[in-house]
Amino acid sequence: GNLTLAIGIGVNLIAAPPADSVEPGALPPVSLAGETGIEIGPEDFLDLLAPAYPRREPSFTTYGFSPPRTPWRDA
Template identity: 45%
Template sequence: MSFAACLAVADVFDAVAPQADVALKWPNDPLLNGRKAAGVLLESAGGGGRLDWLAVGVGVNLAHAPPQEPGAWPPTSVAAETGAAPDPETALAHLAAALAGWTARLEADGFAPLRAAWLARAARLGEKVTARLPRETVEGVFTDIDATGALVLTCSGARRRIAAADVFFA
């Protein structure tokens, strides 16, 4: 669902900022012109292999962006990149329709088409990445995302799958 939500935000950006470069930073950051303009967070609960509930949170910087934090990805807003902020209700209508479409595609066809669409918009695919995990830092080339959505890095000739990390580009 995180990938569906990111693709939906990318669709919104295509609609409200058609001249901007839209990309997706693994795992959940839609970018406008190389700067973070939105974020997606998921919360869920369940047990025994079942999902009881899932909440998808999407924040889009339409008119303003938060200040730059040290070490964080540079923020921006649609207004900063285009000169005008879209109407929030219009942006929400685009987002709701796009999320419904990507969710339906996920339910009907599985993750493969979302994976392909996400990779087509992947920021810095083929470039060096630093992934900070709780107990280690891993450097390698961003090679792929696998069938589960995990980041795949090539490190010293070997492929390394990373399910969760903070990602930084050199």
């Protein structure tokens, strides 16, 4: 049969939750619009994100999420 992959991520496109709503020590939430001034809807964002995934899939399959997560957490 065919293999199917479901990926769940959260991207704050327009607004972010308050900083006190995340666990202690977590990075403060931000939004794409708040950080860049760019406002984009979910469908348009997915149209940009989906084509980028195949470049990352071999790394995810081999190493899991740790390689991209480490620089993000260290930012």
